Amino acid sequence: MNDLRVWFEDYIRALFRSLPLLWTAAPKEMTFLVAVTLLQGFLPAISVWITKLVVDTVTTALTSGRELSYSILWPLVAGWVGALLLETLLSPWVFALQGNLNDKLTAHISLLLMHKADTFPDLSRFEDSQFYDELQLLQEQVSYKPLNLLENLVELGRSFVTLIVIIGLLVPLAFWIPLVIAIATIPQIVVSSQYGKAIWLTLFENSPQARRMEYYTSVMLTDTYAKEIRLFQLGSFFMQRYLIAFQSLHQSMRHLRGKQAFWSSSLAILSTLGNGFSFYWVVQKAFRGEFSPGSVLLFVQSLTYFQNNLERLIANWLDLLENILYMQQFFNFLDSPIPMPLSIPGEKIPTPIRSSITFEKVDFRYPDNRLALKNISFSLYPGQTVAIVGENGAGKTTLVKLLTRLYDPTTGSILVDGIDLRNFNLEQWRQQIAGVFQDFGHYALTLRENIALGNLAALEHPDILRYAIEKADIVKLVDHFPTKEDTPLGKQFGGTELSGGQWQKLAIARAFVRQEAQLLLLDEPTAALDPRSESDLYLRFIELTEGKTTILITHRLASVRMADRILVLKDGHLIEDGTHQELLQRRGEYTALWNIQAQQYGISAQ
Template identity: 85%
Template sequence: MSDLRIWFEVYTKALFRSLPLLWTAAPKEIVFLVAVTLFQGFLPALSVWITKLVVDTVATALSTREELGYATLVPLLIGWVGALLLQTLLDPWRLALQGNLNDKLTAHISLMLMSKAKTFPDLSRFEDSKFYDELQLLQEQVRYQPLNLLANLVELGRSFVTLVVMVGLLIPLAFWIPLVIAIATVPQVVVSSQYGKTIWLTLFENSPYARRMQYYTSVMLTDSYAKEIRLFQLSSFFMKLYLQAFQSLHQSMRYLRGKQAFWSSSLAVLSAFGNGFAFYWVVKKAFRGEFSPGSVLLFVQSLTYFQQNLEGFVGNWLELFENVLYMQQFFNFLDSTISMPLSIPGEKIPTPIRSGITFEKVHFRYPDSGWALKDISFTLYPGETVAIVGENGAGKTTLVKLLTRLYDPTKGRILVDGIDLKNLNLEQWRQQITGVFQDFGRYALTLRENIALGNLEALERPELLKYAIEKADIVNLVNRFPTGENTPLGKQFGGTELSGGQWQKLALARAFVRKEAQLLLLDEPTAALDPRSEYELYLRFVELTQGKTTILITHRLASVLMADRIFVLKAGRLIEDGTHDELLQRGDEYTTLWNMQAKQYR
């Protein structure tokens, strides 16, 4: 009983929290939709009542052998046709309102999801599979669950109005009839509700299977994997994986849906017996002459409408239950706490940085993983260029994530001019950083917008955009297009597709457009460049990094010769630190890596 009470409180809280959210998204549409739908709830009763009057009038005329005059017949005819016409005319407007409302609700809630995601300052959520399971379920159902919540609420109101009016018509015949039918329906409501909750929770628990299905579909239906799928003949393999995930998801859902259908249909028999008894009682009364023909017709139609709307009321309530469970999950997402503590407003960023950036006995481990960095200590001095080398998994990219505060150290500190990085204003700190990451973004925007993403001021400052284009050496690329900087890029929306090297140069321009940044991060900045472009880039390296503290992560050791210092990472530890010549003289890990690459060119 205590669990039921807690569940009811949670359900009610989520429902009442949803109402102002829906109202904020589209107040005008909601007002009109509610008004139209509730008005439609009165129309069946009006139609039934007019039908009764018509039948009784005709029966009286036949029994008395009097002719029906136009004065009697026309008002009844107009009323009956008018009620029917109103129902027909209002439906298209209600559907149009629902369409407009759905658009606004989807946009409003999607923006709320994005706004919440914006508040996550680190990457812990985005590298957690459970986060994606939860988010995918919210995204997949955002187009219909919020609208259905409102639609079901309104339909509940309409059904309730119709039920009340029908009860008013039935009570003069027999007050107990609506009561018997309602009582006979209660067990069906309770059982269906319980199964509805179980089905939703099972769907949420199985969302990893749904996400795998979506992933396998994207592998088969997007250009990213099209070449390998065809070359290695992988279509059947991924279709098999999709089918396995589908069967895992479908099996549990099919079992629960079957049980829900069985109990609902079994308990519906009880409701049918209630209707049958009421119908027998009225017919028996009519044979005794206690009810007029119109009253019998009124009873039959009212009972039909009552049963239909009671079933509709139950159905809407069950669907509303599912909608509220979705909204509860949505609110849980909105209420989720931020894992990284922030200092607000935080200390100001030293401009310029004078003593440097110091890693002090830094350790870091990812959730459910071993140590990625162990006891890292060094100082980046203002204006110097440091190259970081090491095998895959040595911790190079993790070090950059800590420097950009996409994660905090598990142990140890990062100091900027002696101030703990955790105490600085995070937004201002990231404005001091620019760079190119190995997995840089390829955005389906214009060329100009792709560059300006590094500093949105460039959209209004052509000289800043021109500076970045020249720095990244893509002047010829821009001039090649008839529409220049306004050329749409990417296949998604019919834009021009660039080569891998051209995209990487565009990413470099995006880094350089943040002109005032003090820290430049280059994570494999030439991975997609051809040898000539790479050579030209490194010839200009000193010019490009002038006035900035630069970190260069690369596997191509020839490019580290221009660095002031070289850090060698291995298994998460900083094992060497020095210039190229100093490290070669030591004959340790760096020398081994250098000689391995040098042999490839002999």
């Protein structure tokens, strides 16, 4: 009982928190919708009451032998027709209004989701599978759950108003009739609500299966995997995996839905018996002459309206329950704490950095408890270019993530001119960094916008944009297009698709558009470039990195010789630190890696 009370309190709390959300999204539409809903709720009772008056007027005239007074009849008929016409005319406008309101509501909730995701300053949530299960469920259902919530509230409001007014019509006949019918219906509401909650929780618990289904669908229906699917004939394999995930999800849902249907239909019998008894009682009264024909008709119509609206109330209550559970999950997401502590306003960023950026005994474990770095200590000096090399999984990219505060060290600290990086304002610190990541983004925007994402001020300053274009050596590419910088890119919206190397050069331009940055981070900046483009880039490397402290992460060791220092990582440990020549003379890990590539690519041993 206590669990039920807590659940009900949470349900009501989420319901009342949802109402201001609807109002904020579209206040004018909500005001009109509330007024129309109230009016629609009154119309059935008005029709029933007018029908009673008409029947009683006609019956009185016939039994008394008096002539029917049309001065009384015509206003009643006009009122009945007017109520019917008003209800008919309102319906399409309510439908259109709900559509417009849903557009605004969906956009409002989607923006709240995006805004909340944007407040997560690090990557811990984005590398957590449970986070994706939760977020996917919210994303998938945002286009219809808020609309369903709105429709449920409208239908509930309309049904509730109708029930109250109908009760007002029934009470003069027998006050206990609405009470009997309502009591007979309560068990159905309670049991159905409990199963509705169980169904939603089961759906949420099985969201990994739903995510797998979506993944297998995307594998089969997008161009990303189309070549391998056909070459290796993988269609049957992924469709079978889809079926396995579907059957796992469907089995548990089908069982609960069956139970909900069984108990709801069984308890509906109790409600029907309450109606039957009430109907029998009124018929008996009518035979004794205690009720007029109009009153009998009023009772029959009112009872029908009462039962229909009560059933509609239950159905919408169950739908509302599911939609409120969605809203609860949505509010839990909005209320989730920011995982990384922030310093606001924070220490002033040294401009320029005068002494060094120092990693001091840094350890780091990912959220899955995987150890990535162990006891890392070194310093970066202003204007210095440091290359970081090592095998896959050595921890190279993790160092960049820590330096950009996409994560904080598990232990140890990163100091900038002696100040802990965590004490700086995070947004201001990241403004000091320009970078090309290994998994850079391909944005379906114009070429100008793709570059300016590194510094949105470039959208209003063509000189900054042109500087980045020249630095990234894509002048010929840009000038090749008739619309130049305004060329739409990406085939998602019918734009021009670039090669992998051209996209990578855009990413490099995106780094250089941030002219004021003190740090330049290059994580495999030539991975998609052809040998000539790669050679041209590294020939201009000193020019590109001039005035910036640069970190270069690469597997291609021929490119690290121009670095001032080279750090060698292995299994999360910093094992070597020196210049190219110094490390070759030590004949350690760097020498071994160098010799492998020297033999493979025929590069000089020096």
